Amino acid sequence: MNHNALAIDGPAAAGKSTVAKLLAKRLGYIYIDTGAMYRAATYKALIQNVDLNDPNAFSFLDNTKMEFHDGELYMDNENIASKIRSHQVSNNVSLVSSHIPVRIKLVAIQQKIAKNANVVMDGRDIGTVVLPHADLKIFMTASVEERARRRHEENLLSGIESEYTRILKDIEKRDKFDSTRLYNPLRQAEDALYLDTTNLDINEVTDNIYNLFIAIINAKRSE
Numbered sequence: 001m002n003h004n005a006l007a008i009d010g011p012a013a014a015g016k017s018t019v020a021k022l023l024a025k026r027l028g029y030i031y032i033d034t035g036a037m038y039r040a041a042t043y044k045a046l047i048q049n050v051d052l053n054d055p056n057a058f059s060f061l062d063n064t065k066m067e068f069h070d071g072e073l074y075m076d077n078e079n080i081a082s083k084i085r086s087h088q089v090s091n092n093v094s095l096v097s098s099h100i101p102v103r104i105k106l107v108a109i110q111q112k113i114a115k116n117a118n119v120v121m122d123g124r125d126i127g128t129v130v131l132p133h134a135d136l137k138i139f140m141t142a143s144v145e146e147r148a149r150r151r152h153e154e155n156l157l158s159g160i161e162s163e164y165t166r167i168l169k170d171i172e173k174r175d176k177f178d179s180t181r182l183y184n185p186l187r188q189a190e191d192a193l194y195l196d197t198t199n200l201d202i203n204e205v206t207d208n209i210y211n212l213f214i215a216i217i218n219a220k221r222s223e
Contacts, residue, residue, distance in 0.1 A: 004029070004118045004220075006213055007126040007134035011175050011186060013147035013154075014140045015197045015205065016122040021071050022206045023213070024120040031071040032113055034123030034130070037106050038097040039084035040066060040075045045096060052092055055099035066109060085160060090170060094177040097124075103184055124178055127189035135220065136213045137192035140205075146198045147171055 006023060008016045017033055024031035041061060042052075050057040065076050072081045083089075096102055103125075110130050113119060121130065127137035142150075148168035155162035178186040188194060193212075197205055 008122040010140035032121040139188040
């Protein structure tokens with residue numbers, strides 16, 4: 001059975017996760033937050049005090065279980081949705097996600113899930129690496145100032161200590177790191193739709209992507 005896939009890529013705090021969650025719920029698909037998976041790997045590495053600069057120090061991922069329930073990531077049967085949003089994790093996730101052994105392991109898990117279910121998946125290399133044959137690819141972005149504002153408000157609503165200026169600098173740093181890493185850098189797939197959400201309403205963005213995706217799937221079924 002062929003399953004359907006919607007891939008959403010873009011930089012940090014561009015609105016990918018919010019839109020992807022809404023789309024997955026509306027479509028009845030599984031939502032896969034790949035960024036959360038890299039945060040989870042970073043979180044576990046910090047807990048185990050491994051050398052984050054050593055690509056070969058992440059062998060623990062071979063025995064790490066990751067799965068999604070209702071859009072939230074469970075690692076080793078524990079819901080870690082809030083634990084992976086700490087400043088310490090945020091400051092190190094780009095480094096961890098740049099390691100080839102880490103990406104190979106997590107990409108394999110992501111592709112296995114998509115092989116067996118209809119998915120909405122967001123991240124930084126979904127359309128280019130993880131799901132190159134996705135039915136629809138979206139590259140979602142926004143100005144760095146708007147992305148920092150969104151992340152700041154998200155943190156405050158979640159009860160997480162937050163400082164706009166620090167978030168702005170962290171996002172700028174992460175953008176540069178993610179887009180210049182040698183292995184699977186953040187970039188727009190050639191066949192992806194570019195979408196700047198700086199001045200757009202989330203619900204409007206969701207509706208537009210949903211309608212486009214449904215049209216594509218209906219066309220696919222009629223072939």
